[in-house]
Amino acid sequence: MEKHLLIDNVKIPMLGLGTWPMSGKECSDTVAAAINMGYRHLDTAQNYHNETEVGEGIRKSNTARDELFIVTKVSTRNLEPGLLARAAEESLGKLKIDYIDLLLIHWPTADMILEETLDAMFRLREQGKIRHAGVSNFSPALFREALDQGPVICNQVEFSPYKKQEDNLAVAREFNVMITAYTPLANGKVSRDIRLKEIGKSYEKSAAQVTLRWLLQLGNVSVIPKASSIQHLKENLEIFDFELSREDIKKISEIRY
Numbered sequence: 001m002e003k004h005l006l007i008d009n010v011k012i013p014m015l016g017l018g019t020w021p022m023s024g025k026e027c028s029d030t031v032a033a034a035i036n037m038g039y040r041h042l043d044t045a046q047n048y049h050n051e052t053e054v055g056e057g058i059r060k061s062n063t064a065r066d067e068l069f070i071v072t073k074v075s076t077r078n079l080e081p082g083l084l085a086r087a088a089e090e091s092l093g094k095l096k097i098d099y100i101d102l103l104l105i106h107w108p109t110a111d112m113i114l115e116e117t118l119d120a121m122f123r124l125r126e127q128g129k130i131r132h133a134g135v136s137n138f139s140p141a142l143f144r145e146a147l148d149q150g151p152v153i154c155n156q157v158e159f160s161p162y163k164k165q166e167d168n169l170a171v172a173r174e175f176n177v178m179i180t181a182y183t184p185l186a187n188g189k190v191s192r193d194i195r196l197k198e199i200g201k202s203y204e205k206s207a208a209q210v211t212l213r214w215l216l217q218l219g220n221v222s223v224i225p226k227a228s229s230i231q232h233l234k235e236n237l238e239i240f241d242f243e244l245s246r247e248d249i250k251k252i253s254e255i256r257y
């Protein structure tokens with residue numbers, strides 16, 4: 001299976017590392033270890049207060065900037081256009097990079113003027129400070145509204161066997177953009193699920209690997225499991241050497257809780 005999605009002519013690594021709630025040395029060491037193992041997509045946010053450490057981890061890994069896909073998110077207090085531009089500069093400064101691959105609106109708010117916020121993001125794109133604009137925690141209707149305004153390539157939402165996103169996924173497929181699945185392992189709950197473990201047996205894969213693979217095989221999806229243990233980091237990388245049958249995909253898609 002291909003390890004990248006092709007969205008807006010850009011190759012986006014389907015597997016990323018979630019960095020919340022890591023902080024301090026644990027965060028920079030984990031980011032460096034993950035990159036050295038092969039991770040190429042990193043997810044952080046202003047609200048995680050770890051952009052500095054994510055940047056340290058990136059530098060420690062000695063990996064060329066253009067090999068990495070770095071995602072951060074503007075917090076809800078910075079959605080007004082003037083504040084947004086300043087917040088993006090702050091993220092660039094903390095990460096010590098000169099462009100962000102994908103900047104997301106972390107959460108929509110009731111008083112946000114979506115058109116103005118997105119225009120500010122599109123200006124940052126024209127200035128080369130961000131490569132792509134996206135949103136997070138948007139309903140399918142609001143996601144569609146954002147896509148109608150301009151080049152938005154992603155909606156990052158909670159997505160796991162217990163939290164389905166059929167409607168958001170349908171919008172992403174229609175526009176050929178991406179859903180990034182956060183909390184894809186339901187905070188580790190999937191690894192205790194006997195139904196997922198059972199499916200994994202015939203592939204010699206764990207319930208977590210089966211879950212990540214299911215998400216990727218849905219198409220137009222990237223996943224950002226958080227892992228701090230080396231064992232979990234490795235396990236989550238090993239999802240490209242097997243393929244779930246159509247029957248197993250259906251079984252997982254039918255799980256409701």
Ligand SMILES: NC(=O)c1ccc[n+]([C@@H]2O[C@H](COP(=O)([O-])OP(=O)(O)OC[C@H]3O[C@@H](n4cnc5c(N)ncnc54)[C@H](OP(=O)(O)O)[C@@H]3O)[C@@H](O)[C@H]2O)c1
Nearest residue numbers: 018019020182183184185186187208225226227228229232
């Ligand atoms: N946009 C948003 O609003 C939003 C909201 C929440 C999260 N996020 C992003 O999504 C990322 C992931 O979500 P999350 O951290 O909430 O949940 P998650 O990735 O579903 O779960 C993380 C937990 O699963 C464990 N784990 C990792 N790999 C495993 C494996 N192979 N087998 C068993 N357990 C495993 C981790 O343990 P260890 O750490 O001990 O290895 C950790 O306890 C976050 O880090 C953040 O970047 C975004």
